[in-house]
Amino acid sequence: MLPAMKLSEIQHMLEEWAPPGTAWKDDNVGLQVGSQNADIVNILLALDVTMDVAREAVQKKANLIITHHPLFFHPLRSLTSHSRAGEIALYLAEQKINLFAAHTNLDSAPGGVNFVLAELLGLKNISVLSPLPENLIKIAVFVPKEHLDRVAAAMHSAGGGTFTKYEECSFRTEGVGTFRGTHEANPFIGTKGILEIVPETKLEMLVPSWKLTDVVKAMRSAHPYEEAAFDIVPLKNRAMNVGLGAIGDLPAAMMHEAFLSMVKKKIESPVLRYSGKAHRIQRVAVCGGAGSELINDAMQNGAGAFITADVKYHTFQDAERDILLIDAGHFETEHHVIPAIEHRVKKFLQESKSSSKIYITKCNTNPVSYY
Ligand SMILES: [Zn+2]
Incomplete structure (x- = not known):
């Protein structure tokens, strides 16, 4: 029997599609209730979580509910059954059901x-x-020539250099770098205390702001120098595809x-x-x-x-x-995304050879009625 899929694996797949960094700054996206380490049995999708949806999850042995709207939108002062969100959260915790929301990040994806x-x-x-405005960053790093491809590949695989329909975009300029390592340094090239003059390439690429930490981390681990020299420059350009x-x-x-x-x-x-x-x-x-x-x-x-x-x-x-x-209508213009989430998660479950099932709620979660 295959090991159960962890919630963190499903979360990772959904956040590659709809990165939390693209959400509105006051939004509250991601895991709302539960644990990333939870083993997922079945999954239930809904635009909103309601008590009826939570009970349906129990019926369907679904211990992960994925919604568009977050359950908690305002900071909580207490977790009691006196509020709508509190009552639902307590029930979910009691039933060991995890709740995950992709909201304005899914609007932007x-x-x-x-x-x-x-x-x-x-x-x-x-x-x-x-x-999205002001979400593009240019990173420039200075690399000795023989390590250039390795550093570029690491940055690309962490999400750098992807722009609209193009991947692995970069610009490279040949130049000369100088440095003198102090007595506390451990230089990769040359000797401490002596001025080194080294042919280097300036490698530049665009990075969406929500990928910056990953790209810098990848660059640093692939770069041969003890202290890699790099610039991070925020751009006014807009990320056109988000x-x-x-x-x-x-x-x-x-x-x-x-x-x-x-x-x-x-x-x-x-x-x-x-x-x-x-x-x-x-x-x-x-x-x-x-x-x-x-x-x-x-x-x-x-x-x-x-x-x-x-x-x-x-x-x-x-x-x-x-x-x-x-x-x-709010519900009417949004709920069509639920089958699109189902399609992606189903494909991911199939590719991962998971036996988990995914359902779309049968409950009407639209709070608005028409007369
Ligand atoms: Zn909405």
């Missing part, structure tokens, strides 16, 4: 909430609507009525709230959940329509002259 929504609407040429919202084009332009009808049907929303009117819609932006703050990004990128949720009255009013703004 390629293939996450917003790409799934854009694909559901049949959009083509899908790209990120609002790429960020909130998505934008794309309809295969053919649609008229106002036909577009609303298509959106309602594909998103399976019982009601659409909207303002504005666009006679001919081709370019469409989306942001699952509360995405009102991306309206300007949608307009600047030429979208004729923007689909999101939790839109306020005055936001509808401000936007109506410029764009067709649609509120299709």
